[in-house]
Amino acid sequence: MAELPQDSQRSALAGVDLNLLVALDALLTERSVTRAGQRLSITQSAMSGALGRLRGLFGDELLVRSGQSMRLTAFAESLQVPLREALAQLEGTIFSRSSFDPRREQRTFTLSATDYTSLVLLSRFQAALAAMRTQVRVRVVTSDVGGSIPRLEAGEIDLAILPANFSRFPALSSQRLFDERFVPTIWAQNQAVSEPLTFEALAGARLLSYRLGPLPTMVERRFEELGVHLQPAVVLDRFVDGAFYLRGTDYVTFLQRRLVEQLADAAELRILSTDIDLPTFAETMWWHPKAANDAAHAWLRERVLEAAASLDGHPPRG
Incomplete structure (x- = not known):
């Protein structure tokens, strides 16, 4: 035809x-x-x-x-x-809107992120917004992070912050924010676990782990790939809770390095040396392509990028 x-x-x-x-x-x-x-x-x-x-x-x-x-x-x-x-x-x-003045125009954004990302990254983002005295309001959702991509596609949230290797989302736009790695972590006064941490020592220790939805953590998936099968003694759905659960116990857990460093004094944490090849990941923000020409959304993304650039003592960009 x-x-x-x-x-x-x-x-x-x-x-x-x-x-x-x-x-x-x-x-x-x-x-x-x-x-x-x-x-x-x-x-x-x-x-x-x-x-x-x-x-x-x-x-x-x-x-x-x-x-x-x-x-x-x-x-x-x-x-x-x-x-x-x-x-x-x-x-x-x-x-789409060609311009956006955050001091004059009101806008409410909903972001989805883990409690780790909220504490380490988005707290900086919110502090910067408070200093700017904008009319922008932000809601951070830390529950059901695994379901954030369908909600992003449905327009229920504006931005999702997830590891790049969490999954592949070909229909979405993305921007790398920063690299992170997991580290073995214990209560600072825990004398039951020797260093450097080995798989043999880990097999005899009590593991505290996490579930963000039905899938195992990146650390547990790495262990499965290596043929190491561990049964956690405790499973939580929030990384920050895990940091404070360690106090007074002989548990071993695996947390993001920046989270441990930020909570080291408050939660009495100690990072163990180890020869175990632990996973690293790129924290990434994801958004729907329909927001590409939205000046307010572009402003939001730029502020999140600035917060990411300020991590580890680096000054914000621009």
């Missing part, structure tokens, strides 16, 4: 309800008429009607029943990335 001239294509596009593309994005993401309707705050019957119109528009079933769930057709899968990018570009074009 011959391709329509550009003017004819635009005339044909004028007859398409672009709200259908928003519905299609929700359907492709949720793979459920009910959940897609909930995501867009419309009824299930309205979403079913939108799916029917989309099937007619594309000449494809898009979603088909597979047992108790729905699956995407091959054509629908091919639409996911280009549709998301097109909607992001459209939103950025319509809602």
Whole structure:
């Protein structure tokens, strides 16, 4: 079939309800008429009607029943990335702002980060904002960090700060902030663990570990890769809590170096020397491409970058 001239294509596009593309994005993401309707705050019957119109528009079933769930057709899968990018570009074009004055304009941003990142990095970011006396308000969410990427894609949060190797998010924009490494940490008066820490010593020690969602930590994943299987005596969902849980115990834990250094006096911590090859990671901020042309969001990202540049005694940039 011959391709329509550009003017004819635009005339044909004028007859398409672009709200259908928003519905299609929700359907492709949720793979459920009910959940897609909930995501867009419309009824299930309205979403079913939108799916029917989309099937007619594309000449494809898009979603088909597979047992108790729905699956995407091959054509629908091919639409996911280009549709998301097109909607992001459209939103950025319509809602972008060319300038932003944080002292005059109000804006509320929601950031997702671990409690470690909140304490080490975002506390500096908030202090800088307080000194500037801006009209900007910031909410930092440290729960459900593992689910922050879907929330970022859904527009529920503005910025997520996660390790670069936490996962791969090809549809999102990102910026490296700083490098970090894990270090073996104990209560300063713990005499039960010898140095340097070896796997043999670790096997006989009591391990305090963490879970940010269903996945094991980077340290435990590294151990699994090396064939070392350890059963933690205690599992927490906050790194800062772990630093203070060590006091008065013989537990060994693995924490981020900057966190240990910041809490060393308050939590009475000591870093152990070790020959174990522990993981390093690049702390990275992630955002939806639709925010690329938003001057307020660009201002936010620049402030976070400045806070990252001030770590380890370096002065803020600019």
